[in-house]
Amino acid sequence: MKIINPATEELIQEVAEDTVETVREKFASLKKGQRAWAKVDVEKRIAAIQKFYGLLEEHKDELAHTLTSEMGKPLQQSYNELNGARGRIKYFIDNSAKYLAEEWVTTEGATKEKIVYEPLGVIANISAWNYPFLVGINVFIPALIGGNTVFYKPSEYATLTGLHIQNLLYKAGIPEDCFQTVIGKGDVGELLLQLPLDGYYFTGSYRTGKYIAEKVAGKMVPCQLELGGKDPLYVMDDVDSIEKAAADALEGVVYNNGQSCCAVERIYVHEKIYDAFVDSYVSQCKKLVIGNPMENETDIGPLSRKEQQDFLAAQVDNAVQHGASIKHGGKKVAGKGYYFEPAILTNVNHTMALMTEESFGPVVGIQKVKDDAEAIQLMQDTAYGLTAAVYSKSFERAELVMQQMDTGSVYWNCCDRVSAALPWSGRKHSGFGATLSYQGIRAFVQPKAYHIRG
Numbered sequence: 001m002k003i004i005n006p007a008t009e010e011l012i013q014e015v016a017e018d019t020v021e022t023v024r025e026k027f028a029s030l031k032k033g034q035r036a037w038a039k040v041d042v043e044k045r046i047a048a049i050q051k052f053y054g055l056l057e058e059h060k061d062e063l064a065h066t067l068t069s070e071m072g073k074p075l076q077q078s079y080n081e082l083n084g085a086r087g088r089i090k091y092f093i094d095n096s097a098k099y100l101a102e103e104w105v106t107t108e109g110a111t112k113e114k115i116v117y118e119p120l121g122v123i124a125n126i127s128a129w130n131y132p133f134l135v136g137i138n139v140f141i142p143a144l145i146g147g148n149t150v151f152y153k154p155s156e157y158a159t160l161t162g163l164h165i166q167n168l169l170y171k172a173g174i175p176e177d178c179f180q181t182v183i184g185k186g187d188v189g190e191l192l193l194q195l196p197l198d199g200y201y202f203t204g205s206y207r208t209g210k211y212i213a214e215k216v217a218g219k220m221v222p223c224q225l226e227l228g229g230k231d232p233l234y235v236m237d238d239v240d241s242i243e244k245a246a247a248d249a250l251e252g253v254v255y256n257n258g259q260s261c262c263a264v265e266r267i268y269v270h271e272k273i274y275d276a277f278v279d280s281y282v283s284q285c286k287k288l289v290i291g292n293p294m295e296n297e298t299d300i301g302p303l304s305r306k307e308q309q310d311f312l313a314a315q316v317d318n319a320v321q322h323g324a325s326i327k328h329g330g331k332k333v334a335g336k337g338y339y340f341e342p343a344i345l346t347n348v349n350h351t352m353a354l355m356t357e358e359s360f361g362p363v364v365g366i367q368k369v370k371d372d373a374e375a376i377q378l379m380q381d382t383a384y385g386l387t388a389a390v391y392s393k394s395f396e397r398a399e400l401v402m403q404q405m406d407t408g409s410v411y412w413n414c415c416d417r418v419s420a421a422l423p424w425s426g427r428k429h430s431g432f433g434a435t436l437s438y439q440g441i442r443a444f445v446q447p448k449a450y451h452i453r454g
Helices: 020-038 042-058 060-071 075-100 132-145 156-172 186-194 206-219 242-258 274-285 307-321 372-380 395-402 437-442
Strands: 002-004 011-014 103-106 111-119 122-126 149-153 179-181 200-203 223-226 231-235 264-270 325-328 343-346 363-369 387-391 409-412 445-453
Touching: 020 111, 020 122, 020 149, 020 179, 020 186, 042 060, 042 075, 042 132, 042 156, 060 075, 060 132, 060 156, 075 132, 075 437, 122 132, 122 186, 132 149, 132 156, 132 200, 132 437, 149 156, 149 186, 156 179, 186 206, 200 206, 206 223, 231 242, 231 372, 242 264, 242 274, 242 363, 242 387, 264 274, 264 372, 274 325, 274 343, 274 363, 307 325, 307 343, 307 363, 363 372, 372 395, 387 395, 395 409
Parallel strands: 122 149, 122 200, 149 179, 200 223, 231 264, 231 387, 264 363, 343 363, 387 409
Antiparallel strands: 002 011, 103 111, 111 445, 325 343
16 A cells, blocks of 8 residues: 655555455454453553553654654644644543442442443444544543453554554553554455454544444444534624634634544624624635645645545535635645645535535635524534534623534534543534543443342
């Protein structure tokens, strides 16, 4: 499999893909290793993760440069991702023992009762390329702490990062028969669906997530899906600063080149401040620097996948054909690399794919609304349910909107944010199940009830 640099279109490296035989061998190893790993005291398992936590800092330069070279995000954003990953690991280090400990429910009377949490077994972690450290750590860290072994498939667009993760886990003391990486594209991922695994945890598109859920349903094992979004942001007419709201919205749209499941993908603005908001947003967007992601001044690197250039261009063209106006950008950048200009469109509505179908790129439509009721109706008009954001001076007014959002997360005066202490979950086409928080610790164990008499 060829690993291509999306900024230069040059070959970085070729990596051998797994085969049916190697996948079976790795599964047998994980199956055997899980029995021994489950017997290791949870504090010792956490100690190994603590070492991994330190190694991420020790090797951050190599890790950040590898991540930027193979998926294209600006180098500082790669460092940011590593810092965020360490923050999440710290949460699991500090909290896992508490939430995995046995719970005595009844301690008096003839019958004592307690709950014990046991590992699922061998789980599949089919991960994503846009934030390979963050979305992987959501799964394999609590899974390992919980006594599971992990069959980890990094995206083909983050393969080298995935191999770095494996090597650092081994260096931290995680046995090789507790964590195995499978390398390849979708056909190799398909092999994992055919194995008798004890849980499936996928991050990626709705289409692939739906396929996985249907494929493994008959196994009657846990299946969690962290899928995409069409996340709205609404700016009310009472905001303290239009410029600040526009700056936040812009960052929510273009950070990681818009390649985030919780990126802002559609903006609604109250008619009283609409023109001022658009002017501020366009002015700030024009200052963004598109270029080599290895250079410090770069804000926008290449898209990770070449085919996404045509997909985004088609969304922009479709919107224009339906009456939208391009205020800025919206075209491929000439030359080498998978670059695409951040796009701002106005005069948009929900007949356009740009406002209803996931974009996963630095493009956005900004729609004028007459009041909160219209904003709510438009924000609700989606098959997705990941996040929704409201900007307003009044929490009470914003809360009335947030309460009506059928999403896993809502934001007041912020957006595109994830916290290790809060569950990360989607609704509808954005998936099901939760990672992070104590719920994300217990997502990788199963309860056993003890009835004790005598």
